[in-house]
Amino acid sequence: MGIGALLGDVVRSLFSKPATEQYPFVRYAAPDRLRGKLVYDPEKCSGCQLCIKDCPSNAIELLVVDKKAKKFVMRYHADRCVYCAQCVDNCRFECLNMSNEQWELASTDKAAFEVMYGKDEDIEYLLQRAAQPGADEPPCE
Amino acid sequence: MTNSSGEKFVVPIGPQHPALKEPGQFQFTVDGEIVTGASIRLGFVHRGIEKACESRNYTQDLYLLERVCGICSHVHATAFALGVEKLAGVEAPPRAEAIRVLGGELERIHSHLLWLGVAAHEGGFDTLFMYTWRDREVVMDLLESISGSRVHYSLNVIGGVKYDITDKMADEIRRGMDFLEERTHYYMKVVTTDDTFVGRTRGVGIMTKEHAERLGAVGPTARASGVERDIRFNAPYSAYKEFPINMIMDTTGDLEARFIVRIKELFECYRLIREILDNLPESDLTVKVKRRIPAGEVISRVEAPRGELLYYIQSDGSDMPARVKARTPSLCNWATISDVAIGHKLADMPMLLVGIDPCFSCNDRLVQVNRPNQTDLNWSWDDLRRYGIEYYR
Amino acid sequence: MNLSLHPLILLLLFPGGLFLLNIGMIYEWADRKLVARYQNRQGPRWFQPLADTIKLLAKEEIVPKGVHKGLFFALPIIALTGALTAGLYVPLFGFEPAFSFQGDLVVTLYLLSMMTLCMGLAGANTVSRFSLVGATRALTQMFSYEAPFLLALLGPAIAAGTWNIGEINNFAGQNLWMIIAQPIGFVVAVVGLMGKLELPPFDAPEAETEIVAGALTEYSGRGFALFRIGKDVELVIGLTLVVVFYLGGISNPIWFIVKSAGLLLVVAALQSMFARLKIDQTVGLWWRLGALMALLQLVAIILGRYLGALIR
Ligand code: SF4
Ligand code: SF4
Numbered sequence: 001m002g003i004g005a006l007l008g009d010v011v012r013s014l015f016s017k018p019a020t021e022q023y024p025f026v027r028y029a030a031p032d033r034l035r036g037k038l039v040y041d042p043e044k045c046s047g048c049q050l051c052i053k054d055c056p057s058n059a060i061e062l063l064v065v066d067k068k069a070k071k072f073v074m075r076y077h078a079d080r081c082v083y084c085a086q087c088v089d090n091c092r093f094e095c096l097n098m099s100n101e102q103w104e105l106a107s108t109d110k111a112a113f114e115v116m117y118g119k120d121e122d123i124e125y126l127l128q129r130a131a132q133p134g135a136d137e138p139p140c141e
Numbered sequence: 142m143t144n145s146s147g148e149k150f151v152v153p154i155g156p157q158h159p160a161l162k163e164p165g166q167f168q169f170t171v172d173g174e175i176v177t178g179a180s181i182r183l184g185f186v187h188r189g190i191e192k193a194c195e196s197r198n199y200t201q202d203l204y205l206l207e208r209v210c211g212i213c214s215h216v217h218a219t220a221f222a223l224g225v226e227k228l229a230g231v232e233a234p235p236r237a238e239a240i241r242v243l244g245g246e247l248e249r250i251h252s253h254l255l256w257l258g259v260a261a262h263e264g265g266f267d268t269l270f271m272y273t274w275r276d277r278e279v280v281m282d283l284l285e286s287i288s289g290s291r292v293h294y295s296l297n298v299i300g301g302v303k304y305d306i307t308d309k310m311a312d313e314i315r316r317g318m319d320f321l322e323e324r325t326h327y328y329m330k331v332v333t334t335d336d337t338f339v340g341r342t343r344g345v346g347i348m349t350k351e352h353a354e355r356l357g358a359v360g361p362t363a364r365a366s367g368v369e370r371d372i373r374f375n376a377p378y379s380a381y382k383e384f385p386i387n388m389i390m391d392t393t394g395d396l397e398a399r400f401i402v403r404i405k406e407l408f409e410c411y412r413l414i415r416e417i418l419d420n421l422p423e424s425d426l427t428v429k430v431k432r433r434i435p436a437g438e439v440i441s442r443v444e445a446p447r448g449e450l451l452y453y454i455q456s457d458g459s460d461m462p463a464r465v466k467a468r469t470p471s472l473c474n475w476a477t478i479s480d481v482a483i484g485h486k487l488a489d490m491p492m493l494l495v496g497i498d499p500c501f502s503c504n505d506r507l508v509q510v511n512r513p514n515q516t517d518l519n520w521s522w523d524d525l526r527r528y529g530i531e532y533y534r
Numbered sequence: 535m536n537l538s539l540h541p542l543i544l545l546l547l548f549p550g551g552l553f554l555l556n557i558g559m560i561y562e563w564a565d566r567k568l569v570a571r572y573q574n575r576q577g578p579r580w581f582q583p584l585a586d587t588i589k590l591l592a593k594e595e596i597v598p599k600g601v602h603k604g605l606f607f608a609l610p611i612i613a614l615t616g617a618l619t620a621g622l623y624v625p626l627f628g629f630e631p632a633f634s635f636q637g638d639l640v641v642t643l644y645l646l647s648m649m650t651l652c653m654g655l656a657g658a659n660t661v662s663r664f665s666l667v668g669a670t671r672a673l674t675q676m677f678s679y680e681a682p683f684l685l686a687l688l689g690p691a692i693a694a695g696t697w698n699i700g701e702i703n704n705f706a707g708q709n710l711w712m713i714i715a716q717p718i719g720f721v722v723a724v725v726g727l728m729g730k731l732e733l734p735p736f737d738a739p740e741a742e743t744e745i746v747a748g749a750l751t752e753y754s755g756r757g758f759a760l761f762r763i764g765k766d767v768e769l770v771i772g773l774t775l776v777v778v779f780y781l782g783g784i785s786n787p788i789w790f791i792v793k794s795a796g797l798l799l800v801v802a803a804l805q806s807m808f809a810r811l812k813i814d815q816t817v818g819l820w821w822r823l824g825a826l827m828a829l830l831q832l833v834a835i836i837l838g839r840y841l842g843a844l845i846r
Contacts, residue, residue, distance in 0.1 A: 006268055006331055006807050013574040014803075019275045020576035031282075033304065035289035056201035084204045084295045089303055098289065152663050152745070159742040171667075174813065263743045265734055265810020271573040337735055337808040340815055487667065488812040491743040 035083045036103035040074045040117035044095040047072050051087035051096060060087060065122045073118030073126055078105055149178075152487060154494075156185050163501035167478075167494065171487050179482040181475055186502070194465040199225055199299055199434060202462065207293050209467065210502045212255060215248045216445040217467070218297040220452045223378060224441030225299050228434050228456050234424040237301035238380040243417050244287070244296045245379075245443075246410045247314075250321065251280045252446035253403045253410075256498045257328060260400070263491040264341045269331060276324045279317045286310060301427030311418045318411045325407045332400045342396040346481045346493045349394055356476045360448020362497045365402045366394035372444035379443075384417055396496050403498075432460045445470050447498050469503035554621045558766030559583040561798065565769065568802035583766070587759050595755030600661040609656045610753070610760035616648030617767040624774050625703045625784060637697045643684060646730065646771065649764050650676040653739075656761075657749025668748025671813045672739035675729060678820040679736075683726030685828035689719040690779040692835050699778065706783030718831045720780045722824050727772040728801060729816065731765060735808035736816055773797050 021028070030036070038060070045062075047070060052060055059081035065071035088096045107113065116123050149170050156164040164185035170178035190209055194202045207218040219241055226233060233241070254277040261269035281291050288294035288304050296302050306314075332338060348358070353366035363370045367390060373381045374388040389405045391398040436458040442451050448470030455464040474497040482493055520528070562583045570577025597606060623638040623645075650672055657669025691697055693716075694705035729736040740748035747753075750761055777784055777793045784790045811819065 006335065007803075009272065009327075010268060010572045010803055010806055014568075014571050016574065018571065018576045019278075019574045022576075031286040031289070033286065033289040035295075054198065054200040056197065056204040082204060082208075082293070083290060084293070085289065085303065086200060086204065086295075086298075089298060100289075150663065152667065159746055173670075174667075261809070265737065265741060265743070266808070267734070268573045268806040269809075271575060275574060335809065337811060341809055341812065486812060486814070488738065488741065488744055 030100045030103060032100060034100035034103060035085050035098040036101065037078060037099050037105060037115075038076050038081060038087065039097050039099050039102075040076065041095040041097075042072060042074070042118045042122070044093045045072050045074075046070065046093055048092075050090045050092070054086050054090050056084060056086065057082050063118075063126060065118075065125060071119070071122050073116055073122050076115045076117060077113060078115060079110065079113035154490065161494070161501075163499075165499070165501045167490070169482065169487065169490055174486045174488065176482050176485050176487060176490065179479040181479050183475070183501075191465050191467065194462055196461065198432065198460045199462065202465065203297060203299065204293075204295065206465070206467070207295065207297075209469070210500055211292050212252050212500060213248060213445045213447065213450075213503075214293050215244045215296060216443050216450055218295070219245060219379065220441045220443040220450050220467075221454070221465075222297045222299055223443065224439045224452050224454045225434060226430065227439050227441065228437050228454065229299075229430050230435070231300055231428050231430055233301045233379075234426065234428060235380070235383070235422040236305075236424040237426050239384070239417050239421055240302045240304070240306060240426075241297065242380040242384060243306065243414060244284070244294060244302075246414050246417075247280055247284055247287075248294075249446045250407060250410050251277055251284065252498075253407050254280070254321075256403065256446075256495070257332075257400070260492065260495045261338075263495045264338065266338055269328070269338075272324075273328065276321060279321055283314055283317050286313065298427060300430035301425070303426070305426060306418070306421065311421070314418060315415060318414055322408065322411045325404060325411075329401075329404045332404065333397070339397065341489070341492055342400060345396045345489050346485065346496055347393070347395045348477055348481055350392070352480070353394070353477065356480060357473050358448075358477050358497075359470050359473045360445070360498075361389075361399060361402045361406065362448065362474050362477060364389060365391045365398035367392040370449070372442050372449050376442060378441075380417070383422075384413055384420075386413055396492055399496050433458060434460070434462075447471055447500055447503070448473060469500070471497065471500045471503040474499070551618065554618055554626070554767050554770065555763055557626075558763060558770050559587065561770050561773070561794075562766045564795070564798055565802055565805075568799060569806050572803055572806040587763060590754075590759035590762070591756055593755040595757060596752075598660055598662065598752045601659050601752070605655065605659050607757065609652045609659070610757040610764070613649045613652035614760045614764040614767070616645045616652070617764045617771065620645035620771050621767060623699055624771050625700060625778060626770070626774055626790070634698055634700045639687065639691060639697045639699050639702070642699065642771075642775070643687070646768055647676065647680060649761075649768055650730070653749045653761065656753065656757075657751075660752040662752050664745040664747070664751040665749050667745045668739050668751065671745075672732070672749050674813055675732070675736065675739055675816055678817040679726050679729035679824070682722050682820055682824035682828045683730060685825065685832055686719045686723035686726055687775065687779055689716045689828070689831050689835050692832070692839065699775075703778045703783040706778060706780075707785050709782075711780065711782040716780070716831055716835065718827050720776075722828045722831075723776050723780060724797070724801065724804070725824065727776060728804060729820070730772060731769055733801070734805045735810050737810055738813040738816055741810055770794075773801075 047062065047064065047067060049062055052062060057080045059077045061075040063073040063075055065073060083098065085098050088098055105113075116126075150172070152169045152171055153166065154169065155161045155166040166182040166185070168180045168182075169176045190205060194205060197205060203218050203221055206221050207214045209217050222233075254273050258270040258273035258277070261267070261273065284294055285291045287306065287310060288296050296304060332342075348356075348362075348366045350367040353363050353368045358366065358368065359370055369375070369388060369390065371386075371388045372378065373386050377385065386409055389402050389409060391402050434456045436456050438453070438455040440451065440453050442449060444450070450470055451468040453464070453466040453468075454462055457463040477497060478493055482490065485493065560580075560583075563578065563580055566582070567577040597603060620642045623634060623642045654669045654673040654676065657665040657672065660666075690706065691702055694702045696702060696705070732739050740750070745751070750758060753761065773794045774784070774790070777790070777797055781793045781797065784793060
């Protein structure tokens, strides 16, 4: 029985640094396994689309530029993604990964959330094609 | 107390109220400060998760079900994965099962510490609230370093787990447990000896064993009343067979007993985690499970931080379940509030509410439909829309 | 220190009016910061109370249905006025009280109670259930802490043989600190002050987890801002009173700051150490313990004086 069982801690807290994280000013290093933004390596991709099959939120699309030459572009919707890493788990060619550096993903406009991954010239080609009137996007899935 | 027109004086708590950060409504009829009646209304944010499961494949469902709740996300996925594995006739490798349990116990620590803080806050003990939540960061950081996320760990896949525990991590976890154990001893002391706090918990909301059994209470709420109900103990699943737990019981049945049971459970968690880390079996992390699950049905039960969590899964042989039903622990405990509340003071209500560690997102799987003169159970989109407009008019 | 200033300046700028408002906000900040640090948090920056006040003043004031409009607007003003007027009789910042007369102690105490009374009325004025419960609690609490607090302040007054705050201040400055002679009185006074200000753990009248904001639930904008400032002012005056009576008085601004800050340190620690008391526990504590202790103290002092006179 007693009052003020907390006294010791209360006094100690007064003289110690606040536990509050000074977030925007001080950034702590994220752990290695942190699941941040998805990154894609077009060099290794075989176009098997296994990653897309199990994505719970339809956050990734594979745009085929040239199937034979294994030219693919991945369109990633960071706003739909739930960062579950199932796609990373599914890919047998290790071309997907979740970054532990890019995790501050807030943005005021939606466009920032649509990311195209692939070789520059492929993206260029796709964008040009999309810009042409009447041209459909290459089929995905 | 009645107002001038002779109506009963009802104090509503929720769906929007500083005591409840989640939607649920409680109406307490009071006479002065004494509560004379209580009613509960739930289902404000029905999300249709069970139905949504039927149009996704098993792997996708895992992530969907993990999002039933933000506090006990891992047990939902575990319950579902265990059920599906049973249907498919496979068993996850021992190391995977151990890691599953490890995740579950880490989650229990974070959930109980969170609860301790919330309960302290409801009792106006904000300092304890701040301290427990500060210390809870330790276990959150551990979970983040194991799995890569603070809330939805996504440890499970069907047939195993995704992430391994390295030796370095094991050391980190041990260090975290040592720190938390020391702190928990301290909180135990505060909760059981501080006069102001004890004044709010001891002898408040007493529920006898018979009462708890009759109301079908589960989890720590039931165990504080002396009901031997812990799935980890009664029907060990996953790695609880190799790493048995001791069931924590109390017989007083008041709010203080619920504090004591949960805090003692924390010690049990620390012990179990150390034991698992010391005896982590060596094996693969996953077994292969076919995409199509053989037809059949299964019930999978696990012990969530709040009590028994039950999943019913029915498969028709395709890669999507035919029916998924979740029965969450909070749902079983509500009746204990409305039953016990009567005769207590209004000031006891928030404490009594958090006494069962209510989780509202757990609950919102029922929708109440008033059908005045309609017998058809199938409603079209238009019907629903009209109903909605009528309802909120 | 004796300043001869124009009464209007005394009233509006210093030490009344503007100065009191500002120092009230500074003390609110100090209080919040200290509680935060006790809880191992960061706490607000120095301008937070000012920013809050400006924001509240700029906000739309919603008049709920079913209230008496006149009362709704008048009550916050009366509450603030009461607190500000009380400030004139107190040796704020170590200066002589702006106004004083024999017996101003009693007047000051009653002026300080205006605040709670107004809050109670404000709560009862609306039809909101939270406000009604809050008002009942606020008034109940007022009736219970008023007597012990008064008794606790009477101790030093009797020792000094005067009912004039200024004179008690001088007396306290020349004699042994009264906290040593009357420790019980000091404890009762500090706890009474916290009860008066509805600080935790005596915040049942505004327990947010039960009744939202208690009596002030329906107040927004200007009315709420005025009540808040009134409370801040009351905090300063209450601290000053306790310092004057028990901590050896205040003879200059430096002593004022040092002593009242020291007292605030204690008050903030007390705020962070306990769980909220239920209203019946508060009342029980007061009448069973507070009043009794203060009364004992008082009897002891009177006896002591009587015996002292006999010996002499
Ligand atoms: S699973 Fe891997 S290889 Fe297959 S399409 Fe996706 S990224 Fe390419
Ligand atoms: S992390 Fe999950 S949600 Fe995001 S793209 Fe991969 S599978 Fe889809």
